Amino acid sequence: IYSLGSGRLESGNFQLNILYEDDKTGNSINYLPEGKTANRVLLQVLGLDNLNSQLDHESDGYFDFIDGVTVMVSRGKIVFPVTEPFGSYLRTQIGDNLTADKYVFQELYDSTQTIARQMAERNKFKMTGQYTSESGSEIRLNATNIPAGSVIVTAGGVTLTENTDFTVDYNLGVVTIINSALIESQTPIQVSLESNQFFGFQTKTLVGTHLDYRFSNNFNIGGTILHLNERPYTQKVNFGEEPISNTIWGLNASYRGESQFLTKLIDKIPLLETRTPSSISFNGEFADLIPGHSRAISNAGNSYIDDFESSEIPLDLKSFNAWSVSSIPQGQDQLFPEARLNNNLTSGNNRAKIAWYVIDPLFLRNGSSTPTHIKQDPGSQSSHFVREIYENEIFPNRESTSGIPTTISILNIAYYPGEKGPYNFDTDPGTYSRGMTPAGKLDDPESRWGGMMREVLTSDFETANIQYIEFWLMDPFVENPAHQGGDLYFNLGNISEDILRDSRKSFENGLPGSADVQNVDTTSWGRVPTVQSVVNAFDNSSESRLYQDVGLDGLRDQDEQSFFLNYLQRSQALTNPDAYTDILKDPSNDDFHYFRGSDYDSDQLGILDRYKKYNGQDGNSPTSDLSTESYPTSGSTLPDMED
Numbered sequence: 001i002y003s004l005g006s007g008r009l010e011s012g013n014f015q016l017n018i019l020y021e022d023d024k025t026g027n028s029i030n031y032l033p034e035g036k037t038a039n040r041v042l043l044q045v046l047g048l049d050n051l052n053s054q055l056d057h058e059s060d061g062y063f064d065f066i067d068g069v070t071v072m073v074s075r076g077k078i079v080f081p082v083t084e085p086f087g088s089y090l091r092t093q094i095g096d097n098l099t100a101d102k103y104v105f106q107e108l109y110d111s112t113q114t115i116a117r118q119m120a121e122r123n124k125f126k127m128t129g130q131y132t133s134e135s136g137s138e139i140r141l142n143a144t145n146i147p148a149g150s151v152i153v154t155a156g157g158v159t160l161t162e163n164t165d166f167t168v169d170y171n172l173g174v175v176t177i178i179n180s181a182l183i184e185s186q187t188p189i190q191v192s193l194e195s196n197q198f199f200g201f202q203t204k205t206l207v208g209t210h211l212d213y214r215f216s217n218n219f220n221i222g223g224t225i226l227h228l229n230e231r232p233y234t235q236k237v238n239f240g241e242e243p244i245s246n247t248i249w250g251l252n253a254s255y256r257g258e259s260q261f262l263t264k265l266i267d268k269i270p271l272l273e274t275r276t277p278s279s280i281s282f283n284g285e286f287a288d289l290i291p292g293h294s295r296a297i298s299n300a301g302n303s304y305i306d307d308f309e310s311s312e313i314p315l316d317l318k319s320f321n322a323w324s325v326s327s328i329p330q331g332q333d334q335l336f337p338e339a340r341l342n343n344n345l346t347s348g349n350n351r352a353k354i355a356w357y358v359i360d361p362l363f364l365r366n367g368s369s370t371p372t373h374i375k376q377d378p379g380s381q382s383s384h385f386v387r388e389i390y391e392n393e394i395f396p397n398r399e400s401t402s403g404i405p406t407t408i409s410i411l412n413i414a415y416y417p418g419e420k421g422p423y424n425f426d427t428d429p430g431t432y433s434r435g436m437t438p439a440g441k442l443d444d445p446e447s448r449w450g451g452m453m454r455e456v457l458t459s460d461f462e463t464a465n466i467q468y469i470e471f472w473l474m475d476p477f478v479e480n481p482a483h484q485g486g487d488l489y490f491n492l493g494n495i496s497e498d499i500l501r502d503s504r505k506s507f508e509n510g511l512p513g514s515a516d517v518q519n520v521d522t523t524s525w526g527r528v529p530t531v532q533s534v535v536n537a538f539d540n541s542s543e544s545r546l547y548q549d550v551g552l553d554g555l556r557d558q559d560e561q562s563f564f565l566n567y568l569q570r571s572q573a574l575t576n577p578d579a580y581t582d583i584l585k586d587p588s589n590d591d592f593h594y595f596r597g598s599d600y601d602s603d604q605l606g607i608l609d610r611y612k613k614y615n616g617q618d619g620n621s622p623t624s625d626l627s628t629e630s631y632p633t634s635g636s637t638l639p640d641m642e643d
Contacts, residue, residue, distance in 0.1 A: 001072075001079050001080070002077065002078045002080075002127070003075075003076060003077050004076045004077065004078065008073060008074050008076065009071060009073045009131055009132075010131070010132045011065045011073075012132070013130065013132045014063070014071075014129070014130075014131045014132070015062075015063070015129040015130050015131070016043075016048070016063040016078065016127060016128075016129040016131075017043065017063070017127070017128050017129055018030065018042040018043055018046065018048070018125065018127055019042070019126050019127075019128055020032060020042065020103070020124055020125055021124040021125075021126070028126070028128075030042055030043070032094070032103055034094075034099045034102070034103075035093075035094035035095055035096055035099045035100065035103075036093065036094060036095040036096075037093050037094055041059075041061055042125075043059075043061070043062075043063060044059050045090070045093050046080060046082065046085045046086075046089070046090070047080065047081045047082050047085075048063055048064060048070055048081070049061065049062060049063060049064055050064060051064045051066075063129075069081060078127070084106075084108075084109045086104070086105040086108055086125055087104060087105060087106040087108060087109045087110075088104075088106065088109075090103065090104050090105075091104045091106075103124075104122070105119070105122040105123065105124075105125060106122075107119045107122060108122075112460050112461070112462050113460055114460060114462030115462060137176055137177045137178070137183055138174055138175070138176050138177075139174070139175040139176075139189070139191055140173065140174055141173040141174065141175060141191065141193055142173065143173045143193065144171065144172065144173050146168070146170045146173055146193055147170070148170050149162075150193055151168045151170075151175060151191060151192070151193045152193070153165070153166050153175060153189060153190070153191050154189070154190050154191075155182050155187045155188070155189050155190075156187045160179070160182075164178075164179070165177065165178065165179040165182065166178060166179070175191055177189065203230070203231040204229070204230050204231075205227075205228070205229045205230075205231075206226070206227070206228050206229075207226070207227050208224070208226035208227065209224070209225060210222065210223070210224040211223050211224075218255060218256050219253075219254075219255050220253065220254045221251070221252070221253045222251070222252045222253070223249070223250070223251050224250050224251075224252075224287075225247070225248070225249040225250075226247070226248050226249075227245075227246070227247045228244060228245070228246050228247075229243075229244075229245045229294065230243035230244050230245070230294055231243060231294055231296050232294065232296055232297065235296055235297060235298075235399065236304060237303050237304065238303065238304055238305075239303045239304060239305045240303075241303070242293055242294075242303045243293060243296060243297065244292065244293060244294070245292040245294050246289060246290065246291050246292060247289075247290040247292070248287060248288070248290070249287070249288055249290075250285060250286055250287035250288065251285070251286045252283075252284065252285045252286070253282075253283070253284050254281070254282065254283045254284075255280075255281065255282040256279060256280070256282075257279060258277045258278065258280075259277075259278050259279060259280050260277065260278075262278040262280065263277055263278040266278060314470070315456060315457075315458060315466070317411075317454070317456075318409060318411040319411075320356050320357055320358055320411055320412075321636070322455070323356055323453065323454045324452065324453060324454065324499075324640070325354075325421070325422055325451070325452060325453075325499060325617075326451030326452050326495075326499070327451075327453065327495065327496045327497060327498055327499045327501065328347055328348070328351075328496075328501060329451070329489075329491055329495075330495075330496055335449075336350075336449070337432060338350060338432040339501075341432075342501055342502065342503060343503070343523055343524045343525075344501075344524060345425045345524050345525070345567075346430070346432055346433070347432075347501050348421075348423045348424050348425065348426075348500075348501075349424060349425065349426035349430075349432055349433035350424075350426070350432065350433050350447065350448050350449055351420075351421035351424045351448070351449065351450065351451075352415070352416060352417045352418070352420070352424075352442060352445065352448040352449060352450040353415075353416040353419040353421045353422075353612065354413065354414070354415045354416070354421065354450030354451065354452060354615075355412075355414045355415075355416075355611050355612055355614060355615055356411060356412065356413045356414075356452055356615060357412050357595070357611045357615070358409070358410070358411065358412060359386055359412055359607065359611070360595060360596075361388070363607050363610075364381050364386070364387065364388055369596075371600075371604075372601075373601075373604040374606075374607065380606055380607060381607075383479075383607075384474060384478050384479065385412075385479075385608060386412075386607045386608065388407045389407060389408050389410050390405050390406070390407055390408065391405070391406050391407065391408045394408060394472050410472075412611070413452075414608060414611065414612075415450050415486075416450075417442070417445035417446070417450070417486070418442050418445040418448075419441060419442065420436070420440075420441075420442060420589050421450055421589065422551075422588065422589050422590040422616065422617070423499075423500060423525065423552070423553065423588055423589070423590065424442075424589060425564060425587075426442065427567065427570040427571055427574055428570065428574070429443070433447070434447060435574075436571075436574065436575070437575075438574065438575050438579065439575065439576065439579050440571075440576075440579030440580070440582060440583055446486075453495055453497075456492075473488075497643055498642055499552055499642050500523075500553065502524065502525055502528070504521070504523055504528040505528070505529075505533070505641070505642050505643065506525075506529070506552045506553075506554060506641065506642050507529060507533045507640075507642065507643065508538070508548050508550065508552075508554075508639035508640050508641065509533070509535070509536070509537060509538055509539070509548055509639040509641075510528075510529025510531050510532075510533055511527065511529055511547060511548045511550065511554050512547060512548075513539050513541065513543070513544030513547055513548055514543070514544065514547055515547065519531050520554065525552075525553050526552075526553030526554045526555045526559075526560075526563060526588075527553070527554030528554060533641065533643070536639060537638070537639070538637075538638075538639055540623070542623045542625040542626055545621065545623050545626065546626070548639070549618070549619055549620065549621045549622070549639070550618050550619075551588065551590040551616070551617040551618035551640065552590070552617060552640060552641075552642060553588050553590065555588065556618075557585065557586055557587070557618070560586070560587040560588050561584065561587060563587075564587045564588070567587060568583065568584060568587060571583050586618070588618070590616050590617050590618045591613060591616045591618045591619060592613060592614070592615075592616035592617060592618055592620035592635055593613035593614065593616065594614070594629075594633035594634075594635065595610040595611050595614055596629070596631065596633070597629065597633070598628075598629065614635060615635075616635075617640040620634070620635035620636050620640070621634055621635070621636050621637060621638070621639070
C-alpha cells in the first residue's frame with residue numbers, strides 16, 4: 001500500500017505507470033527485458049492491469065482504478081493486489097532465480113527504508129503518473145507550543161474567523177478548515193503564526209534619575225543617569241540574546257541673557273533700528289554609554305552559538321505506565337526453550353516476579369500520609385533501593401538553574417528470581433523448569449527470568465539516527481557485595497505481544513460484564529473474548545468492572561480456583577499450609593494492590609514490599625465505588641490487553 005499524501009482521489013484524471021530504470025539504455029522503461037515477464041508491461045506483471053475500461057477481463061495497458069481493490073479512494077492510497085510486489089512475487093513471475101537476482105528488490109521488505117534506499121543496484125523501480133484529489137481540510141503548521149490566538153488564516157486576502165471558518169489545535173500545530181465553501185472553491189489559503197519552540201525569560205531592571213541645579217534664572221545645569229540590567233532565567237544564553245548591564249549618563253546646560261552690545265551692533269546696520277533688547281541663549285548636552293553584561297553569564301560574558309543539545313533527541317523510556325509484563329522471548333531456544341510451546345501452561349513456568357514503579361515521595365518525605373512505622377525507620381527511607389536520587393549524583397558537572405540540588409526522576413525495577421511471576425503454574429521439576437520448594441518459592445532461581453516490555457514509536461532507527469541505549473544502573477548488589485550477579489538483556493525489534501502464548505488476543509473490555517459467560521472462548525490460560533476490540537475503555541458500571549477487570553487470563557480469583565484445580569491440588573501436595581493458602585488466594589498470581597492500604601499499614605510492610613503487586617492486572621482499574629480506601633487506589637484507567 002502506497003500513500004499519495006492526498007485527499008479523496010478522483011478516477012477521471014488518474015494515471016499510473018510503473019517504470020524500471022534500465023542501466024543499458026539509460027532510460028526508464030515500463031517492462032523488464034529478461035525472464036518470463038520480458039516485454040510485458042509491469043502493470044500487468046504486478047496485477048494492476050487485468051481489466052479494460054469496460055471492466056472486461058482483458059488488459060488494456062492502463063491502471064485498473066477499482067476502489068477497495070487497487071485504490072483506497074477516500075484515503076488517497078494505491079493498493080497492490082499481491083504481497084511483496086517488487087520482492088518475492090516478482091521473483092516468481094520472472095521464474096529464473098539467476099535472472100530474478102538482477103531485478104528483485106527484496107530489501108524493500110526485509111530491511112528498513114534507510115537501508116533499502118542505499119541499495120542503488122536494486123532501487124530502480126518508480127511509480128509515475130498524475131491524479132486529481134479533493135482538497136484536504138487540515139493544514140499542518142510544522143510547529144508546536146503555539147500561543148493561543150496567534151494563528152492568522154487568510155483566504156484570497158480575506159482574514160478568516162477562528163471557530164467559524166477554521167479551528168486550531170495549538171498543541172499539535174494543526175489548522176482545520178471547517179468552512180466547506182472555502183474547500184470547494186479551492187481558494188488559496190495562507191497561514192501565519194507565532195511559535196514558542198524557542199523562547200527565553202529575562203528579568204529586567206531599569207533605574208535612573210535626573211537632577212537640575214539652577215544658578216540663576218538665566219543659567220541652569222542638569223545631569224541624568226540611567227542603568228538597565230537584564231538577568232537571564234538560566235546561565236546559558238544564545239548568541240544574540242545576551243543580557244545587558246548598561247549605564248548611560250549625561251550632562252546638560254542652558255543659558256539665556258540680554259546683550260546690550262548685540263543690540264548696539266545691530267543698530268549700526270543701515271536701515272535697521274531695534275525696538276527691543278537683544279538676547280542670547282545657549283543649550284548643550286553630552287551623553288556617554290558604558291556597556292556591560294550581566295554577571296550571570298560570568299565575567300567573560302559567555303554565550304552559545306550552538307550548544308548541540310538539539311542534536312540529541314532522546315526517547316525517554318522511564319515512564320512506568322508505558323511498560324507491561326513481557327511475553328516470552330522468541331528465537332532464543334538455549335535461553336528460553338519453553339518459548340516453542342503454544343497454548344501450554346508450561347511456557348510460563350520460568351517467569352519470576354519483576355516489579356517496576358516510581359516510589360511515591362510520601363514514603364521519603366515524612367508527612368501526614370506517611371505510615372508511622374516508616375517514619376520511625378529512617379534507615380529504610382535512606383536505603384539505596386528506595387531513596388531519592390539527586391541530579392548531581394549522576395551528572396556531577398550539571399548546574400542547577402535555581403542553585404538548589406534537585407532530584408531526578410528514575411524508573412525503579414525490582415526483580416525477585418525466587419518468587420513466582422504472573423501466570424506461573426510451575427509445580428514439579430520437568431524438562432523446562434525445576435519446580436517449586438515447599439515454601440512455594442521457585443527452585444533454582446538462577447534459571448528463572450523476569451521481563452517487561454513496551455512499544456517504541458520510532459521504528460526506523462537508521463532514519464532517526466538512534467545509535468545506542470543510554471541508562472544509569474545502580475549497583476543492585478550494593479548491600480550484598482558477595483553476590484554473584486545476574487544477566488540483563490535488551491531485546492529490540494518486532495516482539496511478540498502474546499503474553500499468554502496461545503495465538504489469541506486477550507483484552508479485558510471484551511469480557512462479559514456479568515456472571516453470564518458469553519462471547520468468550522477457552523484456552524489453557526483462561527478465557528479470551530471472541531468479539532472485536534473497538535474502543536479501548538471499560539464500561540463505567542461498577543458491577544461490570546468486577547467481571548472485566550480480571551487480568552489477561554479473563555478469570556476472577558474464584559474462577560481461577562476452579563479453572564486451575566489440577567495446579568492447586570498439586571501445589572497442596574508439594575507446599576506447606578501457609579504457602580498453599582497464599583497460592584489459593586490468587587492462583588494466577590496476577591492480583592493488583594495499590595502501594596498504599598490499611599492492610600499494608602497494619603502489617604507494617606516496607607516500601608519495596610508495597611510495590612510487589614503494583615503491576616498486577618487483576619483489579620488494577622477499580623471504580624471509586626469499589627475502592628475501600630478514602631483515596632483513589634487505581635493503577636490504570638484503561639483495560640489491560642495483549643496489544
